Amino acid sequence: MTKSSLLVQDARTAKRNRAETRFKAYGMAAIAVGLLMLVILLVTIIGRGTGAFQQTFVTLPVTLTEGKLDKKGNRDLADIKKVSTFGYAPLLKDAFEAKVAEAGIETALKSKAMAGLLSKDAAAELRNYVLANVDQIGDTVEFEFLASGRVDGYLKGRVTRESIANDKNINAAQLDLVDALVADGSIAKKFNLAFITGADASDARPEAAGMGVSMIGSLFMMLVVLALALPIGVAASIYLEEFAPKNWITDIIEVNISNLAAVPSIVFGILGLAVFINYMHLPNSAPLVGGLVLTLMTLPTIIISTRASLKSVPPSIRDAALGVGASKMQSVFHHVLPLAAPGILTGTIIGLAQALGETAPLLLIGMVGFIASNAPETLADGLMAPNSAMPAQIYEWAKRADPAFYERAWGGIIILLVFLITMNAIAVLLRRRFERRW
Amino acid sequence: MTSENNVTDTNVKIAARDVQVYYGDNHAIKDVNVDIEDKTVTAFIGPSGCGKSTFLRCINRMNDTIDVCRVTGDIRIDGEDIYDRAVDPVQLRAKVGMVFQKPNPFPKSIYDNVAYGPRIHGLSRNKAELDDIVERALRRGAIWDEVKDRLQAPGTGLSGGQQQRLCIARAVATEPEVLLMDEPCSALDPIATAQVEELIDELRQNYSVVIVTHSMQQAARVSQKTAFFHLGNLVEFGETDKIFTSPEDPRTESYITGRIG
Amino acid sequence: MTAALQIIGLPLPLALLIAVGVIAAVGYMLTRARAMTRAGGDARGLHSLPRYYGMTAAMFAAVPALGVMVIWMLAQPMVVQNAVLPLIPAAEITSAGTQSLILSDVKRVADGLDVAVAQGALKRADIAAMADDPSGLRETLGSVGVALGSDVKPYVLQAAEASRGLKTKGQSWMAIVVLVLALGGAALALRAADPAFRARNVVERGILVLLIVAASLAILTTVGIVLSMLFESINFFRLHDWKDFFLGTTWAPNFRGDSDLSILPLLWGTLYISIVALLVAVPIGLFAAIYLSEYAGPKVRAVAKPLLEILAxxxxIVYGLFALLTVGPFLVSIFGRGDEGLLGVEWMSGATAVLTAGLVMGIMLIPFVSSLSDDIINAVPQSLRDGSFGLGATQSETVRQVVLPAALPGIVGAILLAASRAIGETMIVVLGAGAIARISGNPFEAMTTITTRIVSQLTGDTDFASPETLVAFALGLTLFVLTLGLNVIALYIVRTYREQYE
Known part of the structure; x- marks a missing residue:
């Protein structure tokens, strides 16, 4: 073999170094692709979802004509209630006509077509106002009504003059009027609190749909999960980690738990449907059932993380407690458990966050396909009355035909992610604050 | 002190001048100067933590793989500075082989373990040549007779002593000029140790061997030159016989008589 | 007291729960006080701390009572059903299938009657009057929102009434038994409260039993999953040929009956989408893991790893929406029809396709594969890397020829876990894969999966006597067995791998 100098790189080494550079580049590319996907996902969510937090409103002074609302003129609430929302529609038409005339806008539209720019919710909103303020009948009151989904879409660029060619709900002349009213300042986009606090709405009224009620549904489910999964999970972990003898039964339990953690979530939905609804006759769509299903699903996660935090408490602590004459049970409950508490809490929060975003099992226990229109009033109602949940509500919107609901769905995702990020941030902070190295 | 000029005149293979090694803030090796000769076994002895392994790992730049480690000074092999920017550590390590404290055969067959080095360095043109290299290396590693019938068996299935000899065979398969051994017998039983020591003595005919050991008896048995390290300093370097019979430095004497260490 | 709680709108179990809770609390205080009195007011005279005496009372009161309540609630439906069975004329039961059909009718009518009575649409007397000719009942129940498939037959009404009666009676008895047990338990502890009584040992043994019960719940869940799906699957196979289910090639549910219900097209769709997902996730995830564990400095690692894990x-549901509304339309804009498509090829006609679902699922699985592989690569001992570097290998040679082969079993385990995830994933395929069951190799076509069919067969109007609904349980069971098999193998591989290097 010829003597080669170390200072000169031979051809083969150069080639190998090029391969090295390539390989490293693949790794960097993989990381870059992963991060790029994250960025695209987040940009998409924010780009398409923020619109849901803004809604187009129409400012409209409405004359509450006595002749239409209270024919007897005695302001008797019972009589006024007999006027249905249909009875309020003419008021809106008149008001719109007056508004257009006052603003000096030329249009060939009939008043019905003008009122069509308003949400179908507007008449009901007006009626509710009148029923609450009977004494204002006869006055002219300025309202801010939701504009219809199409008008809202037009202002947000989702609906264009080309896209409405075959649309029965809106025509070019109406858009002209919208343009004029936007210039006039009567139609404008504003922050839409109702999206966060309000209830879902039917197919025809995407502009009125909100996340509020489904948020309450999710809240009740999380309460159930917290109330059941945390104590059961901690109890099971304490047994397995501190007391269980090493035999085939505990082996089976352990294998079982790690397998349950990997069972597809939809299987838990089937279990919920078969056991809680068909067999135990708990009500369909109830947050209680959702909570029970999610509890079973979250339990393995909580057990695994709790056992890890129990394991991280050094045996010397247990020995010290036993050494002063505490019972085994006392050493666990007085010393080990408090020391493991931050870790347990962190694991529980992460488990809850997982449960909060889970959708598939909720589909099977009926938490989609209907409109959760009012918030529950009592605790029992909150647990037993049909409701939706945040991810189920998002799914529901994604399935609807009107693209206006897609914006809602993305907006709903933003709200859901805000919750998840908050929960995970709390978990991280807890871990940082209380982390102890033995 | 030998000056740099006459390094090449004598039989010097590795020349170290003013070598300092830092692990973060820790000054692990201080001002080490040493000349290691070709076709000689040089032993590094000293109490644990004295820096003998660290210095050994400087010679084939294994310390590069540790992020916080910094080396200054000058180490030359055949007069070429191995810390020169132009030197590729990959090429250097092909020339300076290494055997580790714990036998670490790859989870591959015995054949593939030995063929690994020749393959990555492209030392053979065909299968027959590779077979030759593997056989030669295994013979030189004094393990050929034990494994020739089961070359495709996993290397991890061998006994500890066999594994270590396999690792030595693996190291010599790349035709290195220097062989570094980091306590190669510390994980072995006495019989396996004897076999490996015998092997080291044979290897001396072709290579410059540097061995780190915590056993003074082993150093006395296998080496011609011995360097005594203490607290990061090279205290004494010389003929093995002389170090063990009439050390100059009182620290060396304390160590070999068992008073420190 | 329970009656009072029920009046204010609480369902019976909740009312009982509160009642038992109150009994336990009162028992705690009384027993603790009694133990103290017997010890002459000096706690040092007691065997255990005073609170342990109180706890025995609370435990004796609550645990047996609530245990009985839970078991009662689980068992009652079965008992009621068996009691009602003789009321159905034997002539009507032509097969096991019709029996369950009739029983589910009975259940539905009974529930309907409950609703109707609660809403005031029916009175007890009305129901009695209809005993011979209940044909009007269908309409009445329809008006309170309980739709029936056919007119109510007299024997069905009779059975429904009987089951309602039994249910009410059962609930009253349950309330009585639970309350008696709670009071009895508390009384027993109160009587035993003596300074020599080893209260702490009793409490601790009780707690240990509770801990064991909690740990067994995991087993119970698995048993529940298997049994619930098994029973309904058996019902399904009574109505539908198992050979057609497993070996047929057509999936075409038809609500008028006589459906083609074969799993093969669904299984194909599931596997195809999973394979696409793994083709995306495994290379990216694996290379990311290699880079993070072998190349990246601590700073890059501290930033990139958590960022990637956000994806997990x-x-x-977010990925589902992303597939349906972003990735699908994007793919159509490349591979779509005529003027829409960038390439001018007409490969894709709609946003939902194997490729859409597969790509998005792949993105979801990247962090799953990368963090599992990262752990596994880190478990490869440094000595192997040193050995390779010591022979003059470059880092990539070390990774490819030493680290990866050593980590291979673990990585295979990780990939199997990812595959099990992909097979069981629901929302992405529900929204992104489509609803057409077919066996085709074209990734641009919509296909459907096991999970999407489970969702579609079990949502909306379901009739638990028809094979079209019951097939979902057979699908679920197949899915469960499939994923369980993958998980067991994967967990076993990963565990033996870890032990090898410990």
Missing amino acids: GIPT
């Missing part, structure tokens, strides 16, 4: 924390 995003709920699947």
